[in-house]
Amino acid sequence: MPDRVYLDWNATTPLRPEAREAMAAAWDLCGNPSSVHAEGRQARKLVEDSRARVAGAIGAQPRNVVFTSGGTEANALALASGLRRGSGLPAERLVVSAIEHASVLAGGRFPSEAIDTVGVTRSGLLDLHHLREMLAGRPPMLVSLMLANNETGAVQPVxxxxxxxxxxxxxxxxxxxxAFGKIPFSINEMNADLVTLSAHKIGGPKGVGVVVLAEGVLGFEPLLRGGGQELGRRAGTENVAGIAGFGAAVKAAMDSRDSDAVRLESLRNRLENGLRDTPDAIVFADGAPRLPNTTLFTVPGLKAETAVIGFDLAGIAVSSGSACSSGKVQPSHVLEAMGFGSELAQGAVRLSLGWSTTDADVDRCLEAWRKLEGTLLRG
Structure with a gap:
């Protein structure tokens, strides 16, 4: 059987060799990072080295990096009422965009009646005019926005x-x-007060994430209480091996980010040009600034679930642009928020590339699509 082609990098990435090596070394340590003896100090050093790498990658202070069990917990930890900037008033309500990840749309620790939704344009970008209207004359709010959409790749005006x-x-x-590891950004340039990241999107292990705070943010309360870990902001013994892998992945990703972006954008453009040979093919958000590795496309009449299966049988891993629940593909809430009908929203297929994607992978994907399109569209 020929080697498979993996084009679902936005879902998760392969573990980088650097991360695997760092984790293997950490597994051999027996110390608890909260212990003061030599073994504990060894473990603590791995945690703090990774904390510094994460902070440095986005221009933050290491003391403001809080490790979590992943992106979902990080988002839940960040979304809490009572946060304030310096001597300002605490946020009383939460505003999210209509295209956010499910872990943000759930609202964190805000009650449902305290959550408002701001719309997006047909290009998949935040509607800044709508946001301005929502903010005018109201009590302070916590606004939660993704830097880049996981389905369309559209980079938001944060x-x-x-x-x-x-x-x-x-x-x-x-x-x-x-967006982490794909495009440059910093916490201050984004005017962000809290930033969340996840290891497995950049070649680190699954099950590790962070909340990063800007200087001057007050009122941050833990979800998990008990121990004094993470300066009292997240109780529980740190996942030393996972954190070490995260730190190693950060370094590898930052070292190659810019060169990878140029190469992947070229591959993505060639892929999209090939997809557009199909009459009526649609590439969503193609008029917006996008991540260099992401394509979300459809053709009227296409069923995403059938297309994903067809690609899989051809040895190519892709995903639908829809959220899957209990094995059932639902229409993409992102595309519906952008104003596309349910038929198109239910037919979107996402192709996302990564550091090991090659020209040959793109060729195989396009060859598979040419063989599949007639059958899929007739079906």
């Missing part, structure tokens, strides 16, 4: 949004999980 939010006395949380 810096502009953050300036609006701060002018209204609120705070901005940026879910940068999908």
């Amino acid at each position: 810096a502009e949004a953050g300036a609006m939010v701060h002018a209204a006395g609120g705070l901005l949380h940026v879910d940068a999980i999908q």
Whole structure:
């Protein structure tokens, strides 16, 4: 059987060799990072080295990096009322965009009646005019926006949004999980007060994430209480091996980010040009700034679930642009928020590339699509 082609990097990435090596070394340590003896100090050093790497990658202070069990917990930890900037008033409500990840749409620790939703344009970008209207004359809010959408790859105007939010006395949380390692950004340039990241999107292990705080953010309360780990902001013995792997993946990702972006954008453009040979093919958000590795496309009449299976049988791993629940593909809430009908929203297929994707992989994908398209569209 020929080697398979993996084009689902936005879902998760392979473990980088550097991360695997760092984790293997950490597994041989027996110390608890909270212990003061030599074994404990060895473990603590691995944690703090990784904390410094994460902080340095986005221009934050290491003391403001809080390790969690992953991106979902990080988002839940970040989304809490009572946060404030310095001597400002605490945020009372939460505003999320309509295209956020499910872990943000769930609202964290805000009650459902305290959550508002801001719309997006047909290009998949935050509607800044709508946001300005929502902020005007209201109590301080916590606004949560993703830096780059996981389905379309559209990069959001978070810096502009953050300036609006701060002018209204609120705070901005940026879910940068999908953008980390793909495009440059910093916590200050985004006007962000909280940023969340996840290891497994950049070649680190699953089950490790972070919340990063800006200087001057107060009122941050833990979800898990008990121990004094993470400066009292997240109780529980740290996942030393996972954190070590995260740190190693951060270094590897930052070292190759810019060169990877150029190469992957070229591959993505060639892929999209091939897909557009199919009459009526649609590439979503192609007029917006996008991640260099992401394509979300459909053709009227296409069923995403059938297409994903067809690609899989051809040896190519892709995903639908829809959220899957109990094995059932639902229409993409992102595309519906962008104003596309349910038929197109249910037919979107996402192709996402990564550091080991090659020209040959793109060729195989396009060859598989040419063989599949007639059968899939007739079906």
